[in-house]
Amino acid sequence: xTVMRWALAALLMVCGSVSAFAQEAPxxxxxxxxxxxQQPEGMIPRWEVVEIAQQLKTHAxxxxxxxEQVRPKEWIQDGAPAAYVDQHESLLQDLGYLSRSxxxxxxxxxxxTVVIDTFxxxxxxxxxxxxxxxxxxxxxxxxxxxLLDSAARRNTTAIEQLKGYMRQLASNTENEMAIAYDETQRxxxxxxxxxxx
Numbered sequence: 001x002t003v004m005r006w007a008l009a010a011l012l013m014v015c016g017s018v019s020a021f022a023q024e025a026p027x028x029x030x031x032x033x034x035x036x037x038q039q040p041e042g043m044i045p046r047w048e049v050v051e052i053a054q055q056l057k058t059h060a061x062x063x064x065x066x067x068e069q070v071r072p073k074e075w076i077q078d079g080a081p082a083a084y085v086d087q088h089e090s091l092l093q094d095l096g097y098l099s100r101s102x103x104x105x106x107x108x109x110x111x112x113t114v115v116i117d118t119f120x121x122x123x124x125x126x127x128x129x130x131x132x133x134x135x136x137x138x139x140x141x142x143x144x145x146x147l148l149d150s151a152a153r154r155n156t157t158a159i160e161q162l163k164g165y166m167r168q169l170a171s172n173t174e175n176e177m178a179i180a181y182d183e184t185q186r187x188x189x190x191x192x193x194x195x196x197x
Contacts, residue, residue: 043172044165049109052161056102056122059154060095063129066147067092070132075139084135091128097121112169119162126155 072084098121105118129152137145 043168044161046109049115049165050106052158052165053102053106053109053118056118056158057099057106059151059158060099060102063125063148063151064092064095066144066151067095067132069141069144070136071140072135075135078139080135080139084132084139087128087132087135091125091132094121094125094128098125110169112166115162115166115169119159119166122155122159122162126152126159129155 067088070088072080072088075084076082098118101114101118101121105114108114129148133145133148133152136148
């Protein structure tokens, strides 16, 4: 997004220079105004991304309640690796990060960096939940492990949704940057060929 802003800034500077050299009258107000931003064709609607973000926050809260029933410290006496304790703590912490990232996504669904952050937290949690589920099933409770497996399946759906949206958003950003670059080059060429008065 930062590159996009620099490209647009360059475009405005170059086109402004053309206008100054040519000493032309200002363009009509309706031509100078930027057109209203529209949803690109084929892009997941904004409201749907907001809905995904809200579901992720709810999902994170649900997984946290399941993990509160998990007792990895008690597994050690049954021969479980102590690493499960650290993993359990990391899971609870990362759920908080996912929830906060989803909150930001809910209000900024058009920002690629926010979508990427949310996707990465979700993907990280997915693999950790799978691992924790194996430990729960072996050392504690099949029903709780089933709940974690169900949560992991919901994660998979959200991961695929975010992955598809990331691709769409990245493609749209690339297209906008290409348009900005072409316009910058056009204005630059106009500047070079414009006679001074």
